[in-house]
Amino acid sequence: MAHTLQELADLIFPQVSETVADLEARYPRRQLPEGAMVTRFAPSPTGFLHTGSLFTALVAYTVAKRTGGVYFFRLEDTDQKREVAGTGDQLVDQLAWFGVVQDEGYMGADRPEKGAYGPYVQSKRQAIYDVVIKHLILAGRAYPCFCSKHDLDELRAVQEANKVVPGYYGSYARCRKLSLTEQLRRIRAGEPYVIRFRSEGDVNRTFVIRDLVRGALTLPENDQDIVIRKSDGLPTYHFAHLVDDHFMGTNCVTRGEEWLSSLPIHAELFKAMGWEAPQYAHLPVIMVNDAETGNKRKLSKRKDREAAVSYFIEQGYPKEGIIRYLLTIANSNFEEWMRANPRADVSEFPFSFSKMSRDGALFDLPKLNDISQNYLAYMSARDIARAANEWAVRFCPELAAFIAADPERFEAIMNIERDQPKPRKDYVKYSDIYPKVAFFDPAVYDRVENLPFDEKVSPADRRAILEGFAQDMGLERTADTWFGLVKDLGARLGFAPSMKEYKADPSAFKGFSGDVASVIRVAVTGSRNSPSLYHVLKILGADEIRRRVNRVLATLR
RNA sequence: GGCCCAUUGGAGAAGCGGUUUAACUCGGUGCCCUCUCAAGGCAUUAUUCAUGGGUUCGAAUCCCGUAUGGGUCACCA
Numbered sequence: 063m064a065h066t067l068q069e070l071a072d073l074i075f076p077q078v079s080e081t082v083a084d085l086e087a088r089y090p091r092r093q094l095p096e097g098a099m100v101t102r103f104a105p106s107p108t109g110f111l112h113t114g115s116l117f118t119a120l121v122a123y124t125v126a127k128r129t130g131g132v133y134f135f136r137l138e139d140t141d142q143k144r145e146v147a148g149t150g151d152q153l154v155d156q157l158a159w160f161g162v163v164q165d166e167g168y169m170g171a172d173r174p175e176k177g178a179y180g181p182y183v184q185s186k187r188q189a190i191y192d193v194v195i196k197h198l199i200l201a202g203r204a205y206p207c208f209c210s211k212h213d214l215d216e217l218r219a220v221q222e223a224n225k226v227v228p229g230y231y232g233s234y235a236r237c238r239k240l241s242l243t244e245q246l247r248r249i250r251a252g253e254p255y256v257i258r259f260r261s262e263g264d265v266n267r268t269f270v271i272r273d274l275v276r277g278a279l280t281l282p283e284n285d286q287d288i289v290i291r292k293s294d295g296l297p298t299y300h301f302a303h304l305v306d307d308h309f310m311g312t313n314c315v316t317r318g319e320e321w322l323s324s325l326p327i328h329a330e331l332f333k334a335m336g337w338e339a340p341q342y343a344h345l346p347v348i349m350v351n352d353a354e355t356g357n358k359r360k361l362s363k364r365k366d367r368e369a370a371v372s373y374f375i376e377q378g379y380p381k382e383g384i385i386r387y388l389l390t391i392a393n394s395n396f397e398e399w400m401r402a403n404p405r406a407d408v409s410e411f412p413f414s415f416s417k418m419s420r421d422g423a424l425f426d427l428p429k430l431n432d433i434s435q436n437y438l439a440y441m442s443a444r445d446i447a448r449a450a451n452e453w454a455v456r457f458c459p460e461l462a463a464f465i466a467a468d469p470e471r472f473e474a475i476m477n478i479e480r481d482q483p484k485p486r487k488d489y490v491k492y493s494d495i496y497p498k499v500a501f502f503d504p505a506v507y508d509r510v511e512n513l514p515f516d517e518k519v520s521p522a523d524r525r526a527i528l529e530g531f532a533q534d535m536g537l538e539r540t541a542d543t544w545f546g547l548v549k550d551l552g553a554r555l556g557f558a559p560s561m562k563e564y565k566a567d568p569s570a571f572k573g574f575s576g577d578v579a580s581v582i583r584v585a586v587t588g589s590r591n592s593p594s595l596y597h598v599l600k601i602l603g604a605d606e607i608r609r610r611v612n613r614v615l616a617t618l619r
Numbered sequence: 620g621g622c623c624c625a626u627u628g629g630a631g632a633a634g635c636g637g638u639u640u641a642a643c644u645c646g647g648u649g650c651c652c653u654c655u656c657a658a659g660g661c662a663u664u665a666u667u668c669a670u671g672g673g674u675u676c677g678a679a680u681c682c683c684g685u686a687u688g689g690g691u692c693a694c695c696a
Contacts, residue, residue, distance in 0.1 A: 106696050141695055211694080227621060228692070256694050265622085282622070292694040299696050323623055323691040344624090349689080358688065390644080394632045397644055419632070421625045422689070429631065429645045439658090479657090488657050498657090545654065561653085579654035591656035 065242040071199045073249055074206065074257075075192050082197045082335075085190060085309060089179055092311040098131035099314040102167070102307070103157070106138040107150035111371040113361055113425070114318065114348050115153075116160065117388050121345060122316045123162045124389075127409040131314075134167035136306060137183045140296040150183075156371060160381050179310040184302050191297045194305050194335070195257055195290060203262075203334050204290060206245050206255040207237035231261065231285045238287060257291035259301075263330050271329060273322075274314070274343035274415040284326035300324060304331040312340050319344040319422075343415050348391065349422040361425060368425055378453050378492030382408075383434030389413075390433070391423045397433075404440075431490045439487040443477035450476070453492040461496040464503060471601060475499050478597040486593060501587045502598075504606060510588035513614065519577050525618040526555050527581045532611050537604055544596040545575070552578035585614040 092100060101122035105115055126133035135157075137150045154170045157163070166177025175182050198204035207230075209217075214230070221228040238260060240248075249255065263283035270280050290301035297305070307315060322344045332339035349358040350366050361369040368374075374384055385408060389396040392413065399411055438446060447469070454461035465472045479486040489495055500506045515524060536547040549559040556572045558564035564574035583595055586607055592598055599607055 104696095108696080138696065144695065207694095214693085222620090225620080254694095258694095276624075279623080286692090289694050294694080296694090298694070302696095318690095319624070320690055321696090325623090346625090347690085360689085390631070394644080397631095401644095417633095419625095423632090424630060426630045426645075432645055435657095484659065486657055487659095548654070574654090576654045583655065589656090593656070595654065 065246060067200050067202060067242070070206075070242060070245055071196045073246060074199065075196045078189070078192050078196045080189075080193045082194060085193055089309040089311070092132070094132070095130055097129055099125050099129040100132045100134075100310075100312050101126045101314050101316055102134045102136055102310070102312055103162075103164070104136040104138050104306075105150075105153055106141060106144070107148075107153065108141075108144045108146055109149055109363065111153055111156040112363060113369055113371055113374075116157070116162075116371050116384075117348060117391070118316055118318060118345055119157055119162050120160075120385065120388055121343075121392055121413070122314075123164075124392075124409060124411065124413045125314060125316070125343075125415075126165070128411070128413055132165045132311075134177060134179075134310065135164035135169070135182065136310070137168045138299065138302065139183060139185045140292075140298070140302060142294070142296075156375075159375075160371075160385060182310075184306070185296065187302075187306070188295060188297075190309065191291065191301065191305055195301075198259070198290075198334070199257070201334075203260050204257050205238055205240070205260055206249060207235075207258045207287075207289070208240075208248055208253050208255045209237060210254075227265070230258065230287045235287045254293045256289045256293050258287040259290050259331065259334070261285050261287050261330060262334075263326070269326075269329065271325060272341070273325075274341055275346075275418045276322075276344060276420055277416075279322075279325075281326050281329075284330045286327065288327055300327050300331065303328060304335065304337075307340055308332075308335070308337050314343060315340045316343045316345055318347050320347065346419060346422040348425050350425050358422065358424065360422075366425075368427070376457055378450075378457065378494070379430070379434050379490075380437055380449060380492070383430065383437045383491075386437065387430045387433050390429070393417045394419075435487050435490045438489050438491075439480075439485045443473050443480050447473040447476045450492045450495055454496075458493060458496060460500070461492075464496065464500065467503070471502065472499075474601050475502060478593045478601075488593070501589060501592070502601065504609075507588050507610065508613075513584050513588060514590050515584050516577065516580055516590075518573060519581055521618050523555060523572060524581050524585075525615060527551065527578055528585055528611050528615055528618075530554070531582055532608060532615075535599065535604060535607060537599060539596075541594070541596050545579070548579050548582070549575045586610050 094100070103115075103119035103122050123133045125131070135154060139145055139150065150168070151170045154164075154168065164176070166179070167175065167182040169176055181187055195204055209230075213236075217230070217234060217236075218228045221234065235258070237258070261284055263285045265282045265285045267283045268280050269283055270278055272278055288300055289298050291297055303315075306312075325342065325344075329339060348361050350361050350368065351357070352359045352365075363369045371384075375381075386396070386400065389408060389411065393411075395417065396411060400406075400408075403410070441449070447465070451462065451465050451469075451472075454465060488498055501510075519527070530551045534547065536544050539547065552573075552575045553559055555578075557578050558571040558574040561574050561576060564571050579595055580590065583592055583598075584590055586595075586602065587598060602610075
């Protein structure tokens with residue numbers, strides 16, 4: 063008696079009784095307004111958040127938000143060998159820290175999933191995949207393959223020797239020709255096998271597909287009988303993508319351009335199921351210049367510390383700075399928009415796929431620094447104090463202790479020349495703060511051994527300046543008038559009130575008021591550079607200033 | 620190697636057949652301002668769009684070839 067496909071399907075999937083139609087009923091089409099995009103971020107839990115992944119997730123998130131759609135998170139944990147425990151949750155948490163929060167999907171190990179299209183973890187979806195595979199077997203579009211790794215290596219060697227395209231296709235697809243009898247026999251005998259898709263494509267024919275960022279693409283049809291179910295029973299990426307994005311209602315797939323070349327596979331898969339394929343947006347990959355070759359290459363987790371988002375977090379870059387930088391890579395008009403809409407939330411940005419460049423952008427640290435610096439400069443003192451503290455508690459004990467010692471003082475320091483139309487721009491990242499403010503701490507100040515006075519001003523003059531200053535520090539004056547005090551003091555000691563006057567007749571003066579201020583600055587801060595002296599003095603307070611000045615005076619006797 | 624994608628300055632880029640002697644941002648350089656610093660102001664940084672042909676009255680913009688760079692060819696995603 064002749065065997066049937068039904069026998070084969072039932073032998074492989076005895077427990078599967080559902081049909082594709084049942085699944086369609088269980089996961090109905092989403093009811094969303096016209097133009098709403100359903101996007102997703104679907105990483106595999108194999109490591110920490112990569113800068114490129116953040117970029118991809120951010121784009122998916124932005125598109126969904128802008129169109130009133132849905133952004134969800136799916137965990138692609140079908141490769142047990144590469145899985146690193148705990149990284150799925152880490153990914154979710156880090157993304158959330160950046161404000162990229164999913165509307166539905168996997169929310170982390172301890173939290174329940176959100177959404178009606180789950181489970182959102184691929185290892186929990188095997189029953190669903192099996193229904194579809196059984197359907198494909200019944201339709202004659204999938205078959206078991208018993209070729210071992212060794213067989214495949216051999217096949218590849220032959221193909222390479224003959225200079226033909228390697229792979230499992232056409233007449234090279236040995237197992238596609240196996241008789242049903244043979245297939246049943248070998249499965250019953252317990253031979254390991256995978257399930258392959260039976261391609262009907264022809265590489266010599268092309269088809270046209272529209273990519274959201276690249277426009278119309280003409281690609282050859284797929285003719286590879288790709289593996290859809292591995293011998294461990296889990297699906298491959300290609301197949302999981304087909305099933306998941308169909309039943310989860312994804313209508314816009316954003317992914318790295320490395321997927322472009324498997325597009326023909328995905329197109330044929332969707333066609334074989336009679337499903338409408340989602341729109342694809344193949345995003346450029348963030349690149350870096352390789353120091354050795356001088357060529358561009360993908361940001362590499364091993365070679366580039368910038369590849370791990372955690373690097374920027376540890377360095378103390380504000381998350382908003384990173385997000386903004388990534389968005390300017392995505393759409394170069396982002397900055398312009400940001401300037402025109404300074405109060406808008408980044409999610410309101412009218413992101414456009416077509417404005418995206420098609421080749422990978424080089425990661426440019428100076429640009430990130432600039433964006434970050436400006437972001438920090440325009441934060442309120444209160445906000446930056448809070449954010450810096452949040453960072454310091456995790457990564458910089460010195461700063462955390464400094465803040466804890468006197469939170470109000472810290473906020474006042476952060477406020478120096480901040481509340482004005484063109485604020486100071488001292489910091490690129492939170493880690494820049496402590497080195498610049500530590501001198502406020504008396505203990506740190508006291509550790510400075512040799513005060514870096516300018517030799518131009520003699521020790522005797524230094525002393526005279528400091529003594530004069532100690533008598534009247536002018537702290538009750540306003541910021542605008544305070545410097546007059548320095549000028550007057552200098553004038554009494556033979557210093558010109560301004561650089562101009564000094565330059566007009568250098569022989570008539572010992573220096574100018576800037577030199578006078580410098581002596582005070584060095585004495586009080588231990589450094590030649592500081593923000594506005596007046597503001598520094600106000601925060602230090604008369605007692606501490608006097609203590610420092612006296613300490614210096616003692617060394618000048 | 621086959622196939623696919625890309626190519627405007629140091630970086631991100633705008634540009635979509637004629638108001639382009641290539642916008643804007645970052646970086647570099649110079650000058651200025653300033654109590655130092657962080658900034659800020661002004662100027663400068665591609666006569667040319669990888670390259671060679673072609674189409675056109677006219678091309679960075681359209682077509683073809685070449686070069687270069689990237690991606691991909693797994694029971695990884």
